[in-house]
Amino acid sequence: MKTFTKYFFAFWFLAFLLFAYWQLNDPDPEIWVSVYVAAALFSALAFKGKHPLIPLSIGIIACIIGAVYFFPDSVWDWIGFELEHKDLSMKTQESEEARETFGLLIVAIVMSVSAFVGWRKKASINKT
Template sequence: MLMFVTFALVQLNDPDPEIWVPVYLAAAVLCFLAFKRKLFRWVYALAFVVFGIGAFLLWPPVYQGITMDMDHTPAIEQARESLGLLICALAMAYCFLLEWKYRA
């Protein structure tokens, strides 16, 4: 949860914070609710699918890394955004497994 709040804060300097801050805050809230065991597994499964589809759709046609400056090519920013969504998807899979364990 704290990692996603940090991700959201870092996005405040991004050219499109109105997209990425809510995305990362949503992941943080879902992680917090998993910690409190307040949601059902299907919510995390749905979030996993949505984040996963977003990561797939944002993946650049040609991967050029993530370490170069964003001014070099838009593909670098796309790769970073895609990997961020992939991290969100993996966290949702973990939350799903936690709910599975607690409700079994």
């Protein structure tokens, strides 16, 4: 299991750096580049076996609040729009916000995995 988690966090470290790079031409890059760089840093820490539970918890809560804020009126309309156009360029503000919602949810999920691994690690240390 230890090897799997190392590969998991290595993958997300690289993916979040790539996501940050793609955000450089976003209308508000300072927000989204920062979010993905922070997620990459948490993934790098997790790769090294460090899981700072309080900062991770704050990050998870912030991402969930942001995802709720940006959540599109209709997820199915957005998915249909994306599939219909088969084009990843931003067409509407709603499609951009939908993508930002799912980006935040991905960050929250990966940070939650790190927090869970850290919590289990801490619990096993406290047992001994």
